[in-house]
Amino acid sequence: MSSATATAPNYELIQQDGLDTGLLEVSMGPHHPSTHGVFRMDVKLDGETVVDLSPVFGYLHRNHEKLAENMSYLGSMPFTDRLDYFNSMTNNWAYALAAEKLVEIEVPERAEYLRVIMAELTRLVNHLSLVGFFVNDLGALGTPLLYAFREREKILDLFEQASGARMMCNYFRFGGLRNDVPEGWLDRAREVVDRFPVFLDEYEKLLCENEIILSRTQGVGNLSRDLAISAGITGPMLRASGERYDLRKVDRYGIYDRFQFRVPYSDGDVGDCYDRFIVRMLEMRESIGILKQALDGIEHGPVLGNAPKVFKPKPAEVYGRVEAPKGELGFYLIADGTPKPYRYRVRPPSLINLTVLRDMCLGQKVADAVIILGSIDIVLGEVDR
Amino acid sequence: MTTPNTSPGIDLDDTTRAELERAGVIVSKVDTLYNWARGGSVWPLTFGLACCAIEMIASATSRFDISRFGSEVFRPTPRQADLMIVSGTVTKKMAPQVVRIYNQMPEPKWVIAMGACAISGGPFKQGYNVLKGIDRYIPVDVYLPGCPPRPEAVLQSLNYLQEKIRTQDIQSDPAFTAGRRQYPVPEFTGTDLEPPYNPEVWQPPANPNAQPLEEATA
Numbered sequence: 396m397s398s399a400t401a402t403a404p405n406y407e408l409i410q411q412d413g414l415d416t417g418l419l420e421v422s423m424g425p426h427h428p429s430t431h432g433v434f435r436m437d438v439k440l441d442g443e444t445v446v447d448l449s450p451v452f453g454y455l456h457r458n459h460e461k462l463a464e465n466m467s468y469l470g471s472m473p474f475t476d477r478l479d480y481f482n483s484m485t486n487n488w489a490y491a492l493a494a495e496k497l498v499e500i501e502v503p504e505r506a507e508y509l510r511v512i513m514a515e516l517t518r519l520v521n522h523l524s525l526v527g528f529f530v531n532d533l534g535a536l537g538t539p540l541l542y543a544f545r546e547r548e549k550i551l552d553l554f555e556q557a558s559g560a561r562m563m564c565n566y567f568r569f570g571g572l573r574n575d576v577p578e579g580w581l582d583r584a585r586e587v588v589d590r591f592p593v594f595l596d597e598y599e600k601l602l603c604e605n606e607i608i609l610s611r612t613q614g615v616g617n618l619s620r621d622l623a624i625s626a627g628i629t630g631p632m633l634r635a636s637g638e639r640y641d642l643r644k645v646d647r648y649g650i651y652d653r654f655q656f657r658v659p660y661s662d663g664d665v666g667d668c669y670d671r672f673i674v675r676m677l678e679m680r681e682s683i684g685i686l687k688q689a690l691d692g693i694e695h696g697p698v699l700g701n702a703p704k705v706f707k708p709k710p711a712e713v714y715g716r717v718e719a720p721k722g723e724l725g726f727y728l729i730a731d732g733t734p735k736p737y738r739y740r741v742r743p744p745s746l747i748n749l750t751v752l753r754d755m756c757l758g759q760k761v762a763d764a765v766i767i768l769g770s771i772d773i774v775l776g777e778v779d780r
Numbered sequence: 781m782t783t784p785n786t787s788p789g790i791d792l793d794d795t796t797r798a799e800l801e802r803a804g805v806i807v808s809k810v811d812t813l814y815n816w817a818r819g820g821s822v823w824p825l826t827f828g829l830a831c832c833a834i835e836m837i838a839s840a841t842s843r844f845d846i847s848r849f850g851s852e853v854f855r856p857t858p859r860q861a862d863l864m865i866v867s868g869t870v871t872k873k874m875a876p877q878v879v880r881i882y883n884q885m886p887e888p889k890w891v892i893a894m895g896a897c898a899i900s901g902g903p904f905k906q907g908y909n910v911l912k913g914i915d916r917y918i919p920v921d922v923y924l925p926g927c928p929p930r931p932e933a934v935l936q937s938l939n940y941l942q943e944k945i946r947t948q949d950i951q952s953d954p955a956f957t958a959g960r961r962q963y964p965v966p967e968f969t970g971t972d973l974e975p976p977y978n979p980e981v982w983q984p985p986a987n988p989n990a991q992p993l994e995e996a997t998a
Contacts, residue, residue: 425877428856432833433874454874455830458907463905474903480831544841562831562928576808776830 418446419759425454429532429765432775436752436764443760448753452707452746452778459780463739468706469569471739475726476563478741479777481521484513485719487567492648493715493726494569497708501700506571507650508693512584513557513566514649514717515682515689516550519591521720522631522675522682523547525772529672530602530770533611539602546594549587556580570700575626581690588686595679603676611730612668616755616767620664626751630722632771634659635674636666654688656681668770671737675772707734721745721772745777811950817889818862819942820850825861827881830868832895832928839931850936858884863941865934866920869897869904870911872973876965881961882918888955890945892937893920896927903927916977918963 400765424435433454439447459478465470475490476483488510495502527543539570551561557576566573602608618628623636633640635701641658643651661670708730716725722744731737748771756764792807800807810824828836840846840854855861858881870878890929893914896902901912914920921944924937950956963981966973 425874426827433829454871454877455869456871456873456909457830457904458909462904462907474834476829476841477903480834540837541841544838545843548838548841548843561930562834 405438424451425765427694430768431528432778433771434768434775434778436768438756438761438764440761443762445756445761445764447758448756448764450749450752452749452775455775455779457776457780460739464736467734468497468708468736472567473563473565476565477776478560478743478780479721479724479745479774481524481565481720481774482517482720483562484517484566485717485724487516487565488649489715489717489719489724491567491569491715492717493713493728494706494708496713497711497714497728497730498569498703498706500570500702501696502571502649503700505575505693505696506700508689509572509576509698510567510649511651511654511689512686512693513554513564515686516553516584516684516710519679519719520547520550521772522679523740525675525720525769526598526602526672529766529769530608532765533608535607539598542598546591553580553584553587556583568699568702569706570702572698575698581693584671584686585690588683588690591683592680595676595683599676603673608672609669610771611763612672612766613765614667615759616668616770617665618667618751618755622751622754623666627747628722628751630718630720630748630772631665631674631678632671632722632748635670637661637664637771642716642723646716646718648717653692654685656685667734668766671770671772691761705734707732716742719744720778721774722748741777741780742749743777743780745771745773745775746779749778791920810966811948812946814950815948817948819945821852821853822849822890822938822941822945823853823855823884824851824863824865825858825941826854826856827864827883828867829870829874829878830895830897832867832898834865835895835928835931836865836934839934844931844935846935846938849935849942851938857881858882858982859886861885862888863890863892865892865894866898866914867894867928869895869902870914871909872911873909873968875911875914875917875973876968878914879963879965883960883965885958888948888953889961890921890941891918892924892941894924894926894934894937895929896925899923899925913982916982917966918978919961920982 399595419440420745421438421440422435423438424430425433433762435451437451438445459474463474472487472490475486523543525548527540530539554564555561557580558564618636620637623633624638637660639658642648644658659674659681661674710732711730714725714727716723723742724744725742727742728736728739729738752771754767755767759767797807838844840852847851864882864885866878893899897904898914901910904910905912922937922940924933926933948955954961963978966975
């Protein structure tokens with residue numbers, strides 16, 4: 396912490412007689428309990444008001460793209476787990492989707508259903524944890540997070556039974572899935588899904604109309620629809636700003652066209668922290684609806700299509716994207732005829748959603764900057780890659 | 781944890797001890813008492829680096845409940861923490877901050893290197909920006925492998941650490957005798973860390989196939 400004399404652009408210091416005022420520059424992070432990982436915000440403060448903010452990242456830059464360009468296509472599948480480490484299943488799916496565009500592979504029916512089930516369970520895990528951490532940032536230390544993690548464990552058990560790992564599932568393959576789910580898995584999944592609304596009712600009752608949450612989040616961290624669109628914001632953050640855009644409806648990748656579900660969005664032109672919070676709560680309800688339909692519709696069959704033994708695509712450029720819980724996760728691949736990608740690029744929703752942090756934080760209190768960061772829902776593994 | 785029992789080093793026969801215990805006196809070494817208390821209240825630092833941090837948090841939640849072992853008090857400030865769980869990939873940009881945080885922790889302090897990345901760089905070892913093990917800069921007490929390790933493994937590593945704490949000797953252990961241990965903070969030069977390792981805590985493994993310098997140049 397050090398006092399700084401530099402003034403932020405378009406900002407005039409309030410000078411009082413006999414008082415030497417100045418801006419305070421605070422470096423929040425990289426070790427800070429509210430930064431959701433190793434992320435640093437250089438905040439300039441006038442009293443408690445944020446007058447300038449610059450995000451500093453790169454503390455978790457693990458060379459994901461460079462490593463992937465030096466290994467086989469399938470070899471980087473486990474690395475995609477570690478991008479956004481809450482949602483390994485959707486990361487796998489986005490990468491598999493891109494690679495499946497390189498070579499024409501048919502994905503079997505059962506695999507498509509299981510992909511949807513896994514992706515929606517992942518969405519539940521992500522939104523649960525996010526809400527837990529978000530409320531944690533608001534000062535409700537512990538309890539909401541413990542509630543969220545209690546439910547998360549039930550879903551992680553399902554992942555573990557299917558793939559063998561709790562977090563880093565590495566479950567998807569080009570043309571399907573690595574293995575079928577074990578005997579009785581679908582019944583257990585249905586049990587978890589059926590019980591989930593009970594928990595969600597309780598959680599909503601505790602949080603959604605909580606007076607502290609309302610007063611701390613409403614009108615805080617406003618993001619207009621125009622700015623959100625021009626900054627390339629996607630996911631729940633964009634929908635909270637009033638734009639109805641969901642890749643599950645736009646692209647209809649996989650078999651999302653078979654399911655009935657609604658896309659929650661805010662009906663104003665400006666989204667605040669509360670909108671972003673409530674959109675995620677509503678999305679969990681819709682995910683349960685999709686899960687119920689998918690669990691009803693799934694039938695027996697193979698789970699791996701006619702994927703080639705040696706994955707060596709012809710020169711091509713592809714972009715595969717899915718609606719990850721945080722936004723549009725895309726993989727851009729350039730194949731040059733060798734078993735390794737010539738270029739491997741990730742479009743991380745966390746990083747691109749983070750670009751509007753400064754716009755949302757200017758003029759807010761420093762304690763609110765923490766909430767605004769929490770409401771963006773970043774994971775540093777994906778921001779820095 | 782059991783109650784502090786009598787140290788074998790004290791020359792005290794069983795009848796005397798039994799008599800003393802009847803009178804409400806327990807004879808023990810200060811070491812045993814200190815280590816028992818310390819091992820039962822290890823306060824970890826709230827310090828998440830990457831994926832492993834989520835499993836570290838999970839180990840503190842209701843299902844695994846690290847408070848059964850006395851370590852539920854996660855402190856965000858290094859000045860109140862006893863244990864640093866290096867949970868995740870340490871990049872070259874982050875390594876100086878990790879060492880700096882370690883330096884700020886008061887004695888006695890311990891380190892668990894959680895996950896493959898913190899131990900050796902793990903799956904990202906080939907990366908140009910990844911430190912190949914935090915033990916190059918700070919002494920590590922327990923290595924906890926896995927990618928990421930399960931919360932049960934976190935609890936087991938804590939048990940191992942408690943076992944280690946129970947063997948500490950207050951008279952000779954550097955945690956008690958050497959003052960606050962502080963290690964030089966490496967400098968990130970933009971491409972690499974300077975120095976590449978701290979020779980005080982880590983030496984590169986000897987290569988049995990390496991030829992002496994004179995022969996190689998001759």
